[in-house]
Amino acid sequence: MSRSIDLAVIPGDGIGPEVVAEGLKVLTAVLPQDVKLETTEYDFGARRYHATGETLTDADLEQLKRHDAILLGAIGDPSVPSGVLERGFLLKLRFAFDHHVNLRPSKLLPGVATPLAGDPKIDFIVVREGTEGPYTGNGGTIRKGTEHEVATEVSVNTAYGVERVVRDAFARAQARPRKKLTLVHKNNVLAFAGHLWTDVFHRVAQEYPEVTTEYIHVDAATIYLVTQPERFDVIVTDNLFGDIITDLAAAVSGGIGIAASGNINPSRAYPSMFEPVHGSAPDIAGQGKADPTATVLSVALLLRHLGYEAEAGRIEDAVSADLAERATLPARSTSEIGDALRVRVAAG
Amino acid sequence: MSRSIDLAVIPGDGIGPEVVAEGLKVLTAVLPQDVKLETTEYDFGARRYHATGETLTDADLEQLKRHDAILLGAIGDPSVPSGVLERGFLLKLRFAFDHHVNLRPSKLLPGVATPLAGDPKIDFIVVREGTEGPYTGNGGTIRKGTEHEVATEVSVNTAYGVERVVRDAFARAQARPRKKLTLVHKNNVLAFAGHLWTDVFHRVAQEYPEVTTEYIHVDAATIYLVTQPERFDVIVTDNLFGDIITDLAAAVSGGIGIAASGNINPSRAYPSMFEPVHGSAPDIAGQGKADPTATVLSVALLLRHLGYEAEAGRIEDAVSADLAERATLPARSTSEIGDALRVRVAAG
Ligand SMILES: CC(C)[C@H](C(=O)O)[C@@H](O)C(=O)O
Ligand SMILES: CC(C)[C@H](C(=O)O)[C@@H](O)C(=O)O
Numbered sequence: 001m002s003r004s005i006d007l008a009v010i011p012g013d014g015i016g017p018e019v020v021a022e023g024l025k026v027l028t029a030v031l032p033q034d035v036k037l038e039t040t041e042y043d044f045g046a047r048r049y050h051a052t053g054e055t056l057t058d059a060d061l062e063q064l065k066r067h068d069a070i071l072l073g074a075i076g077d078p079s080v081p082s083g084v085l086e087r088g089f090l091l092k093l094r095f096a097f098d099h100h101v102n103l104r105p106s107k108l109l110p111g112v113a114t115p116l117a118g119d120p121k122i123d124f125i126v127v128r129e130g131t132e133g134p135y136t137g138n139g140g141t142i143r144k145g146t147e148h149e150v151a152t153e154v155s156v157n158t159a160y161g162v163e164r165v166v167r168d169a170f171a172r173a174q175a176r177p178r179k180k181l182t183l184v185h186k187n188n189v190l191a192f193a194g195h196l197w198t199d200v201f202h203r204v205a206q207e208y209p210e211v212t213t214e215y216i217h218v219d220a221a222t223i224y225l226v227t228q229p230e231r232f233d234v235i236v237t238d239n240l241f242g243d244i245i246t247d248l249a250a251a252v253s254g255g256i257g258i259a260a261s262g263n264i265n266p267s268r269a270y271p272s273m274f275e276p277v278h279g280s281a282p283d284i285a286g287q288g289k290a291d292p293t294a295t296v297l298s299v300a301l302l303l304r305h306l307g308y309e310a311e312a313g314r315i316e317d318a319v320s321a322d323l324a325e326r327a328t329l330p331a332r333s334t335s336e337i338g339d340a341l342r343v344r345v346a347a348g
Numbered sequence: 349m350s351r352s353i354d355l356a357v358i359p360g361d362g363i364g365p366e367v368v369a370e371g372l373k374v375l376t377a378v379l380p381q382d383v384k385l386e387t388t389e390y391d392f393g394a395r396r397y398h399a400t401g402e403t404l405t406d407a408d409l410e411q412l413k414r415h416d417a418i419l420l421g422a423i424g425d426p427s428v429p430s431g432v433l434e435r436g437f438l439l440k441l442r443f444a445f446d447h448h449v450n451l452r453p454s455k456l457l458p459g460v461a462t463p464l465a466g467d468p469k470i471d472f473i474v475v476r477e478g479t480e481g482p483y484t485g486n487g488g489t490i491r492k493g494t495e496h497e498v499a500t501e502v503s504v505n506t507a508y509g510v511e512r513v514v515r516d517a518f519a520r521a522q523a524r525p526r527k528k529l530t531l532v533h534k535n536n537v538l539a540f541a542g543h544l545w546t547d548v549f550h551r552v553a554q555e556y557p558e559v560t561t562e563y564i565h566v567d568a569a570t571i572y573l574v575t576q577p578e579r580f581d582v583i584v585t586d587n588l589f590g591d592i593i594t595d596l597a598a599a600v601s602g603g604i605g606i607a608a609s610g611n612i613n614p615s616r617a618y619p620s621m622f623e624p625v626h627g628s629a630p631d632i633a634g635q636g637k638a639d640p641t642a643t644v645l646s647v648a649l650l651l652r653h654l655g656y657e658a659e660a661g662r663i664e665d666a667v668s669a670d671l672a673e674r675a676t677l678p679a680r681s682t683s684e685i686g687d688a689l690r691v692r693v694a695a696g
Contacts, residue, residue, distance in 0.1 A: 086536040115574045117465040134482075134503070139540045145547070149507040151540040155482070159497040186588070188434040192487045192499040199493070219595035226463045226574060226599050240534070244592060247567035251574050 004036040005306060008067040008271065013045040013085075014280025015290035015334075016073025022292035022338025023071060023299045026318075030303070030311045030345040040067065044089055045280075046077035055088030061096050069302050070273040073295065074280035087137065094130050097270035099263035100161065101168050102128035102239075103301065104246040104277065108229075111324040112254040116226060122253045124232035127169040128242025130263055132161040133193075135239040157193040157238070162200045168266060169236035170208045180212045180233035181205075184221045184241055197238065221245055225252060250277050258323070260297035264305060272305055274298040288333035293319055296341055311345075318344035352384040353654060356415040356619065361393040361433075362628025363638035363682075364421025370640030370686025371419060371647045374666075378651070378659045378693040388415065392437055393628075394425035403436030409444050417650050418621040421643065422628035435485065442478050445618035447611035448509065449516050450476035450587075451649065452594040452625065456577075459672035460602040464574060470601045472580035475517040476590025478611055480509040481541075483587040505541040505586070510548045516614060517584035518556045528560045528581035529553075532569045532589055545586065569593055573600060598625050606671070608645035612653060622650040636681035641667055644689055666692035 009024065011017035024039065031037055042064070049055055064070060070093075075085050093099070108114055108122035138154035166183075173181040183201045187194025198215065205213050216224065218241045224231050225248050237245065250259035259277035276294030284290060297319055304312035318341050332340070357372065359365035372387065379385055390412070397403055412418060418441075423433050441447070456462055456470035486502035514531075521529040531549045535542025546563065553561050564572065566589045572579050573596050585593065598607035607625035624642030632638060645667055652660035666689050680688070 083536040083539050083542070087539065091537065115465055116463055118463075134501075135537055137539075138500075139503070139538075141540045141544070143507075144543075147507050147511070149544055151505045151544040152486075153482075153503040153505075153538045153541045155487070155501040155503070157499045157501075159491075159495050163495070186591070188431040189439065189483060189588075189591075190487075190501045191431050191435065191485075192489045193501045194431070195492075196489070196497055196499040219591050222570065222592055222596035223599040223604070226596065227603075240537075243534070243537075243567050244570055248570035248574065248596070251571040255575075256571070 003034055004038065005031070006066070006068045007037065007039045008064050008070040009039050009041045010044050010070060010072040010075075011041065012073040012075045012280060013047070013077045014074055014282040014285040016045070016075070016280055018286070018288065018290050018334045019276060019292040019295040020071060020073040022334060022341070023295040025338045026296045026315060026341050026345055027299045027303075029342040030314055031308075032311075045075045045085065046080050049080055049085065055085060056092050064093075065097075065270060067271045069271050069306060071295075071299065071302060072273055072275040074276065074278065076280045077282055091135060093273060094263050097263075097273070098131060098265050099273060100129060100131045100165055101262075101264040101266055102130035102242060103262040103264055104128060104242075104249070105260065105301075106246075106249040106253040108253040109320050109323045111327055112258070114252055114254060116229070116252050120252070121230040124229070124235060124249070125172065126235045126237065126242055126246050126249060127165060127172060128237055128246060129161065129165045129239045131239075132157055133239035155190070155193055155238075155240070157196050159196065159200060162197055163204065166200050166204050166236055169234055170204055170211055173211045173234040174208055176233055178233040179210050180214070182232055182235045183213070183215045184218050184235055184237040184245060185215070186218050186241070187215070188217060193238070201236070218245065222248055225249060229253075246277065256294065257291040258293040258297065260294050260301055262298070262301040262305060272302075274302040274305075288335065290334045292334050292338050293323070296338070314345050314348045315341075318348060351382055352386065353379075354414070354416045355385065355387045356412050356418040357387050357389045358392050358418060358420040358423075359389065360421040360423045360628060361395070361425045362422055362630040362633040364393070364423070364628055366634070366636065366638050366682045367624060367640040367643040368419060368421040370682060370689070371643040373686045374644045374663060374689050374693055375647045375651075377690040378662055379656075380659075393423045393433065394428050397428055397433065403433060404440050412441075413445075413618060415619045417619050417654060419647065419650060420621055420623035422624065422626065424628045425630055439483060441621060442611050445611075445621070446479055446613050447621060448477060448479045448513055449610075449612040449614055450478035450590060451610040451612055452476060452590075452597070453608065453649075454594075454597040454601040456601040457668050457671050459675055460606070462600055462602060464577070464600050468600070469578040472577070472583060472597070473520065474583045474585065474590055474594050474597060475513060475520060476585055476594060477509065477513045477587045479587075480505055481587035503538070503541055503586075503588070505544050507544065507548060510545055511552065514548050514552050514584055517582055518552055518559055521559045521582040522556055524581055526581040527558050528562070530580055530583045531561070531563045532566050532583055532585040532593060533563070534566050534589070535563075536565060541586070549584070566593065570596055573597060577601075594625065604642065605639040606641040606645065608642050608649055610646070610649040610653060620650075620653055622646040622653075636683060638682045640682050640686050641671070644686070662693050662696045663689070666696055
């Protein structure tokens with residue numbers, strides 16, 4: 001394990017800078033003395049787009065590539081047309097760095113409010129494919145703006161792309177106590193892609209005899225996420241289905257205010273990127289109202305990815321302890337929550 | 349309004365025949381004496397597929413076409429490979445009869461259990477496009493079964509197809525007290541189709557100045573469906589997004605056991621088809637355990653479509669009254685629930 005971390009930091013728009021500051025605070029506090037942390041800040045997002053028209057250039061990618069990992073706050077602002085920063089920055093980065101494992105854990109921690117009734121047990125991870133499916137930008141428009149317009153979107157799925165993410169998910173399922181993996185797709189309708197996913201899934205399953213497998217259609221999966229979330233341990237799914245079900249999963253397990261994610265390239269050929277699932281929330285930006293917990297948990301995923309398992313665990317324990325007490329505390333500011341977590345990981 | 353109804357009845361597989369029998373029982377009871385109801389039963393589904401290899405032939409379509417409407421129980425059985433009956437029957441029928449308005453109401457009625465905490469107010473309808481999007485079967489596979497397989501799915505969206513369903517949704521929103529219409533899509537990523545949907549939506553909105561409009565990404569929509577379902581009045585969306593969010597909507601508003609749907613061709617050029625959202629549930633088939641409520645509510649949608657508004661309302665009132673009492677009653681069989689509803693509509 002390298003005893004230095006060279007981190008690219010992208011605070012971004014809205015509440016991004018505020019939550020990233022707390023993430024770095026906790027990261028600094030948790031790292032052993034001998035680990036040298038170096039951070040380089042990058043000014044991507046709406047400000048840069050308005051100033052230069054650029055979202056993410058080849059030169060930017062060259063620079064980012066040199067780092068060990070990337071921590072991102074949030075990108076997006078109402079002043080920028082919908083889609084420009086999403087496709088020009090977020091998706092461009094995922095594709096350029098081949099972030100094919102989009103990892104999104106969902107765990108309902110004690111003390112955390114859920115919109116679900118009763119006392120649901122929620123503890124699963126979603127492995128969302130990150131570089132294929134309907135996200136490739138394939139498709140087009142003819143006769144735009146006329147009554148004869150036709151617009152297509154092409155979902156592209158390759159054996160190569162599906163197999164590597166399915167393998168990653170099986171390995172993660174194998175490493176968890178319950179060892180259960182659910183494939184979520186819509187193979188009764190999307191038969192071409194569905195056949196490929198199902199076929200690869202069953203083939204790789206042969207190599208993991210200890211892992212229990214099941215298949216669920218994406219529409220039914222949304223039902224189970226609210227009626228039987230305890231059913232899930234590890235889910236593997238396509239890029240778009242993963243986008244949809246992870247927002248729902250975040251909602252039922254405490255909200256996107258605490259949902260973390262990693263855009264991972266397991267080969268380490270490129271740096272992986274870690275970010276909260278929430279957006280830039282411009283309505284509360286700059287007011288110290290944002291919850292930095294999702295960013296702090298993303299830092300834990302980042303540390304685990306770089307091999308700092310114990311430190312990742314300490315952050316997660318600190319967050320659990322903090323969340324368990326929250327309901328009893330008066331409302332705290334972004335930096336007060338960050339400070340509380342910093343103190344806990346330093347003591348832990 | 350025609351004073352006769354010539355109905356095609358497709359009991360189908362699993363619990364289909366049981367729930368359809370109750371639907372017809374209630375239909376017969378609610379119709380005024382002078383309305384002549386004629387029913388013709390069709391034996392589609394797994395049995396026929398196994399016997400003949402056929403799912404839905406051109407000759408079948410010719411026969412079905414002559415009816416005023418179609419009532420379907422459920423199609424699907426584990427003995428048939430996934431997708432065969434879905435695509436060969438259900439989707440084939442939707443496409444052949446141009447069922448472009450897939451109507452799915454969600455209303456949480458008093459006495460009905462919801463997986464959501466608190467006391468959520470849920471009363472909205474989803475207008476799901478039914479003949480385009482990723483459901484067209486466009487796409488393909490090359491190098492099948494090899495490590496170089498590539499599978500594509502093409503979402504096809506036309507101005508013609510989008511505009512007609514968006515218009516239908518605006519008209520429905522205009523007719524409801526709240527007059528609010530939400531477009532659900534993913535236009536920040538699926539930019540070709542997203543642009544078409546958004547553009548048409550804004551254009552048609554000009555003609556409905558009284559209707560409040562909003563746009564929500566599909567991932568965020570799943571969050572709101574569990575955290576703020578009262579936000580929605582009418583939702584219009586694409587075929588696949590509609591498939592996903594209506595299962596979730598059914599789950600939060602009492603479960604798919606009571607969710608009804610209509611596959612509607614508003615032009616009446618072809619008969620529309622009405623069916624419960626649930627499937628054939630082979631595990632409980634033939635035991636009198638199935639809840640016929642979703643089918644009975646589908647009969648109400650069918651009657652409303654044919655112009656029998658008062659009768660549709662009477663069925664809905666009967667269902668509301670029955671559901672309000674259910675928690676206090678011992679469990680009832682399929683036909684006991686049907687009998688109770690029959691008695692209520694006859695008295696109503
Ligand atoms: C912002 C958007 C491009 C992105 C996605 O669709 O992947 C977001 O919803 C997410 O889930 O990270
Ligand atoms: C069975 C399947 C083809 C169908 C669909 O995907 O439309 C079902 O899920 C539905 O929602 O009616």
